[in-house]
Amino acid sequence: MEKRTPAILGGQKAFDPGIPFTAPTTPAWEEVAPSLEKMYRSGWLTKGPYLRLFEEKMAKLLDVKYAIGVSSCTSGLILGLQALQLDKDKGEIIVPSFSFMATFHSIWWNGFKPVFVDCEPDTFTVDVDQMRRAITPNTVALAAVSVFGNPLDFAAVERLGKEYDLPVFYDSAHGLGTIYEGKPLGGHGSFESFSLSPTKLLTGGEGGLVTTNSEKIAKHIIAGRDYGNPGSYECPYVGLNARMAEANAIIAAKGADYLESYAQYRNKVAQAYKEGLSDLPGLTFQTIRAHSRSSYKDFAVIVGPEFGISRDTLSKALTMEGVPNRAYFNPAGHKLSCYAQSQVHLPVTEKVSDSIVCLPISSHMDLELVSKICEVIHELYEVREQLS
Ligand SMILES: Cc1ncc(COP(=O)(O)O)c(C=O)c1O
Structure with a gap:
């Protein structure tokens, strides 16, 4: 067979039209259409029953007390970190540099400084010894990431957090579908935040999910995604509009089956x-x-x-x-x-x-x-x- 000349040397493209870098895998239309129609006709487009169903399903699937649907992983990280009520005067959070910008931005939006540390050369997840070396009296928390869905060394990060009495939280944006030591992610540290954007295994179109076993953190995020309004209009802290709409919840809840x-x-x-x-x-x-x-x-x-x-x-x-x-x-x-x-x-x-x-x-x-x-x-x- 004659050898093909690569396109970079003037030959024909191997794929014409090109292929996508990724594409969302979503449940069949017939599976989501009845709920979407019901929701649409009901006029209840947000803060409704489908969000609650999605949250209950995910809490069960991930074996965690609270699973809270939010507008994105980024807003989940911002609100989760805010819920920890850390000392702003000290203000440093140790975080692996090998991550997506949103990990660091959530730290910045809370008024803290990201202190960047190295990753392991083979797993690309945080080098926990580097984290240890970066701890100073100004450190208020540790953050880590399961890069591309490869779980980080949760046990080592959590040991370090305990040793220095520092809260730990996780950007688990890529972590739906990950298994660590026989279990799905979701119950580690103070909280984890997952992404449901279309490049992830489970998508709602857009969206995020925060998981935690802490009632206090869960309550903070539930009000926090609604401007910080606990229902009385009297905001004890400054929240966001970080709600997940019903349409997103319907798509993600069905996708969770797959x-x-x-x-x-x-x-x-x-x-x-x-x-x-x-x-x-x-x-x-x-x-x-x-x-x-x-x-x-x-x-x-x-x-x-x-x-x-x-x-x-x-x-x-x-x-x-x-x-x-x-x-x-x-x-x-x-x-x-x-x-x-x-x-x-x-x-x-x-x-x-x-x-x-x-x-x-x-x-x-x-x-x-x-x-x-x-x-x-x-x-x-x-x-x-x-x-x-
Ligand atoms: C590691 C990581 N963290 C956070 C995010 C942000 O997720 P979202 O778009 O849901 O806010 C992403 C997005 O891909 C990501 O890769």
Whole structure:
């Protein structure tokens, strides 16, 4: 068979039209339509019975006392952190830099300073020893993230929190579908906040979910998502409009029935990528923590020097082939200009951030497509000398 000339060298695109980077997997229309219609005709569009049903379902699924639907993971993080009522005068929260901007922004919106620490080179989740070293008398809390759905070392972070009497909270935006030590996420630390935006395994269109076993935190968030109004109009603190609309709750509640199958399927996609790329030198994959399952919200590849093509060139070449890809998280938190005053050097985060590329994945992606993408990456590898 004649060899294909890659698009970056003037050949035809491998995928024309291009493929999506991701696409939401939602329940069949027939499954959500009756509830959507009923809700629409009732005129009860927000703060209604479907939100309560969704919350009850998620509390059961995640085995946690309180599951509170909010407008986004970001608003959940902002309100959850506010609920901890920490000392503003001290004001530092230790957080891994290898995360999405919303993790740090929630800290900033509460008037605290994010103190960035490094991640582990293989799991990309927080390096707990670095966290320990970053603790000072100004530290008021620890925050951590299950990156791409790979669970962080919850046990180690929680031990550290106990040792220094610091509350711990989690950005679990990618964590629906994750299993840690045999259990879904949801019951760790003071609270966890999940995202239901369309790139996540479980989506409501938009939305978030805060889980906690603390009644005090739950009450704070329930009033906090409604401007801080406990019902009397007398606000003891400043809240947000962070409500989840009924339409979002209906879609997410039905999707929850399929979450486990979505997570299992994404693990198959990830496995197919690994098998399809493992013979190429210089490409490595995120290490999933032992006794755990990643949700594989994203499938990440590290492009090492032995591959012979830089991450940026590979990314450009794939884009030209119609294979969208993302360099998550680049820049990492400590490199974002809004946090530039932090001026720390985090060698592991910087290395991961400079060499990572996330490939297309969804909960219904055809495995044939995965092997075609792997084939394209092999073709690029064959012409690596012409690309450098
Ligand atoms: C790690 C992380 N945290 C927070 C968020 C924000 O989620 P949302 O868009 O629901 O606010 C995201 C979004 O993808 C994320 O990746």
